[in-house]
Amino acid sequence: GAVVSQHPSRVICKSGTSVKIECRSLDFQATTMFWYRQFPKQSLMLMATSNEGSKATYEQGVEKDKFLINHASLTLSTLTVTSAHPEDSSFYICSAESGLAGGESTDTQYFGPGTRLTVL
Amino acid sequence: AQKVTQAQTEISVVEKEDVTLDCVYETRDTTYYLFWYKQPPSGELVFLIRRNSFDEQNEISGRYSWNFQKSTSSFNFTITASQVVDSAVYFCALSEERGSTLGRLYFGRGTQLTVWP
Numbered sequence: 001g002a003v004v005s006q007h008p009s010r011v012i013c014k015s016g017t018s019v020k021i022e023c024r025s026l027d028f029q030a031t032t033m034f035w036y037r038q039f040p041k042q043s044l045m046l047m048a049t050s051n052e053g054s055k056a057t058y059e060q061g062v063e064k065d066k067f068l069i070n071h072a073s074l075t076l077s078t079l080t081v082t083s084a085h086p087e088d089s090s091f092y093i094c095s096a097e098s099g100l101a102g103g104e105s106t107d108t109q110y111f112g113p114g115t116r117l118t119v120l
Numbered sequence: 121a122q123k124v125t126q127a128q129t130e131i132s133v134v135e136k137e138d139v140t141l142d143c144v145y146e147t148r149d150t151t152y153y154l155f156w157y158k159q160p161p162s163g164e165l166v167f168l169i170r171r172n173s174f175d176e177q178n179e180i181s182g183r184y185s186w187n188f189q190k191s192t193s194s195f196n197f198t199i200t201a202s203q204v205v206d207s208a209v210y211f212c213a214l215s216e217e218r219g220s221t222l223g224r225l226y227f228g229r230g231t232q233l234t235v236w237p
Contacts, residue, residue, distance in 0.1 A: 002167075034224065043211065043229045044165075091163060095225075109215075109225055111157070111165035 003027055004096050006112035013084055014120055021079045021115045023094030029074035030096035034109065035067075038091040050077045084119045091116050122147050124214050126228035133202050134236050141197040141231045143212030149173075154188065154195045155213040155225065165211070171195060202235045209233070 003026040013019050023033055031052050036044040048058045048069050056069035066088075068080040077096075081088055095109040123146040133139045145154065156168040169179065171188050179186050183200045199206055209232050213225040 041232075043227045044225075046224055049224060093163075093165065095165075108155070108167060108170050110167060113162070113164040116163070 002110045004112040012118045025096040033077040034095045036093045122226045124228035130232045132234045149216040157211045159209040
């Protein structure tokens with residue numbers, strides 16, 4: 001159980017194009033999903049917290065107009081990198097946390113396999 | 121402020137050696153959760169363990185063991201009889217309860233473990 005998928009796993013695009021990355025919880029409903037970015041040999045940096053049916057909460061320094069997040073359902077969140085540039089090249093990882101059941105959470109975030117974005 | 125420190129950037133051991141990865145955290149909350157994740161070269165983060173702040177019992181799972189000590193704000197991870205497949209980056213993380221959800225994870229910088237045959 002607790003499987004999170006991401007698609008695509010790898011994408012190469014030209015500068016100026018937009019790229020959409022999907023994050024799905026396959027066997028549970030995720031009221032909250034998180035998007036992280038990871039540069040080589042560095043830790044994960046939280047970009048935004050996505051709650052189903054509401055606007056995402058972005059971390060300081062993350063441009064919300066550039067990184068569009070949509071959490072349309074309890075199993076799907078999307079991150080769209082708009083007008084991508086080479087500096088946006090990175091490893092993007094999502095995670096999902098199950099929602100409440102009787103006031104308790106799963107207490108664990110499960111991560112997707114990540115998407116490696118290369119912008120030429 | 122929340123903070124997770126993994127002082128060891130890289131560790132190299134020879135197969136069958138025991139190795140301990142250190143993790144020290146800071147938080148003002150009394151209710152919090154500590155995690156360890158493994159990130160192999162493929163990139164996916166693999167969940168290893170979760171500990172809540174009220175459970176200081178040490179845990180053993182096969183060759184893995186964890187030592188949680190609130191007195192020193194540490195949550196160290198030991199691999200016994202290491203194997204080449206243990207080579208990965210290991211992240212320690214902290215989360216604080218936010219109402220009925222877990223809240224964001226604060227990650228340490230990670231420790232690159234290399235196990236040589």
